[in-house]
Amino acid sequence: MLLPEVEYARPATVDEAVSLLATHDGARPLAGGQTIVNVMKARAGAPDVLVDLADLHELRSIGFSSDGRLEIGAMVTYAQLIASSEVEVARPILAEVAATIGDVQVRNRGTVGGNVCVSDPTNHLPPLLAALDATFTIRGQSGERTVSSEEFFVGVYMTAVAEGELLTKVNVPASSGAGDGFAGLTVGKHGTYIVNAAATVSGGAARIAIGCVSATPVSATEMEERLAGGDFSEESARVAAVGLGASLDPPSDVHGSADFRRHLAEVSAVRAVIQAAGRRKG
Numbered sequence: 001m002l003l004p005e006v007e008y009a010r011p012a013t014v015d016e017a018v019s020l021l022a023t024h025d026g027a028r029p030l031a032g033g034q035t036i037v038n039v040m041k042a043r044a045g046a047p048d049v050l051v052d053l054a055d056l057h058e059l060r061s062i063g064f065s066s067d068g069r070l071e072i073g074a075m076v077t078y079a080q081l082i083a084s085s086e087v088e089v090a091r092p093i094l095a096e097v098a099a100t101i102g103d104v105q106v107r108n109r110g111t112v113g114g115n116v117c118v119s120d121p122t123n124h125l126p127p128l129l130a131a132l133d134a135t136f137t138i139r140g141q142s143g144e145r146t147v148s149s150e151e152f153f154v155g156v157y158m159t160a161v162a163e164g165e166l167l168t169k170v171n172v173p174a175s176s177g178a179g180d181g182f183a184g185l186t187v188g189k190h191g192t193y194i195v196n197a198a199a200t201v202s203g204g205a206a207r208i209a210i211g212c213v214s215a216t217p218v219s220a221t222e223m224e225e226r227l228a229g230g231d232f233s234e235e236s237a238r239v240a241a242v243g244l245g246a247s248l249d250p251p252s253d254v255h256g257s258a259d260f261r262r263h264l265a266e267v268s269a270v271r272a273v274i275q276a277a278g279r280r281k282g
Contacts, residue, residue, distance in 0.1 A: 010051075014139060017166055018164070018166050020051045022164030026047055027050075027163075031111040032109040032111045035120075059076075059113070062080065062084045070171070073113075073168070078111075079108045091175055093180035116152070116167070117167055118157060119155070119159050120156070120157065122192035122194075124193065127210060127217040130217040131217075133149070133172075135171045136152045138166070139168050156215045177202065178280065180275075180279060181278075182198045183196065185268070193211060195211065195261050196268060197269040199273045201277045201279075203230070204228060205227075206227045206232065206273055212250070213262075220241075220244055227273065237269075240273075241270050248262055
């Protein structure tokens, strides 16, 4: 099916991109195009103006901030995450998870910013970034602001990035000896998730986020509290996860019933915590 006709712009700077997004009603940014192009092909929606971010090289960098946080530009691809020495040093779980997304073509085109801004509950990165306590830098015509993961993910296909704004980077704390884990069940080997869970364990505390059970990543607060004593053995993780599924209200669809997703949430959270605990340093 042919794509619907839309206006097209290819800004040379981030400020120009923000200006285009702010001055054209219905303008949408184009990153890797893995979602928006398919939406347009299906005639499920179309922007009035497509703002191509391909020339914004400053959004393709990976580096460190002055306080040691890993800074990932919104146009960084999954392939870049996998190959990045900075990611390997600071938070290798990001590369591990990126390597499981789609196929080679998808990993070469898909971007970190596109993945999180789509805010698809079945995507890999939202629960992982929530567990890692990432923050998100958003630029508009009035300046920049930074929001937490709890503020960023608003709903299905909805984020804190408003019309006329642009996500510019994702900021992830360096591990500082913390261990990270990720587990779940996908539709096929490299498909989207039915349920996933991410965990980070540092000292005597765990931070756990569950994906695919709600419109946004769900913090497993009660499980975190039960693990606060610092015992992250398999037995303790299983005990801490009891009742986690019952507290969730996931959807039912062709890939799994709500009860199946509740069970998967408990299993995935336990596996993510055990994996994270085993990777702690010091």
